[in-house]
Amino acid sequence: MTTAGRRVPVGRIVGLHGVQGWIKLESWTEPRTKIFDYHPWLLATVPDAVMEITGAKGRPQGKGLVAQLPGVDDRDAAAALVGSDIYVAREQLPPLGKDEYYWVDLEGLEVVTTEGAALGRVSHLFGTGANDVVVVRDGTRERLVPFIQGSYVRSVDLSGGRMVVDWDPEF
Template sequence: MNKEDVLEDFILIGKVLRPHGKKGDLRIKYFNPDPLFILNYSRLFLLDHKRGIFRSFKVKQVLVKKGNLIVTLEGINDRDAAERWSQSSIYVHRNDLPPLEEGEYYYADIIGLKVFSEEGEYVGEVVNIFSTGSNDVYEIKGPEREILLQASNDVIKEINLKERKMIVKIPEEY
């Protein structure tokens, strides 16, 4: 996820890869470890970057197939309609998300945070997040360099969403 994926009040959850079959189903890549998470949402919002269209769709059916989801959305009824939404970003409204535990954050809340060292020196801004399996990695773009920081308690000392800032311990290799 990077800065271009963040929309106010919406959270990116996946991407339309391509049509599936002739009836308008969509093959979707999802950004959640649980493929059935999408069943929690009755509506998905698709953003077609090429056409500049952002539209809400009601979810009719979801199937898991070969590491992707096959999703049927109301109003997309044939392959041609599905093709028009290929490569679109998929969002849910922030109000539809479950509450988080203390110390948990959505990627969209981390992207754009100003990053400072424990000594108060400005390091840069979080511009991207990579999921590696064990820990996420934050890409920080600063005025002089870009660095990658592991999202662990050893490195990330404080996240303050109200002030839109993060305090980090800079590893010795930087």
């Protein structure tokens, strides 16, 4: 499974700041200001419509972030972007260490048990605070498997498109 051409969500435009086209951001990067290090941004403004933005500048503001986008000079233009998700190309993300994965790289993997029973494919992941959870769907069922390597997740083969888990298929 290749990561080339994949987009990774890194934030969302959540509001307006002032009257000169500044926007409020929710950032999913760590640290949150890291979002400004990635260029270009790909804004998903409506389903299947993507706007490329290069040169976004911003800063922390209170508990959030504010940004100014090139070509967005007034409140009305900024308002049209509220709700847009911010993506970057997967290739822009830093390389990971052994047994580390970006969630986007796990999505779509075939999931099988250690005994070879097919459970479905990784739909998405979410964090719980204690650990991440893999959502596996097979068309009729949805299974939530804790992403704990060694215990439940026995192996991840990105190039082969497969994740092996120690999980009861009936659960």
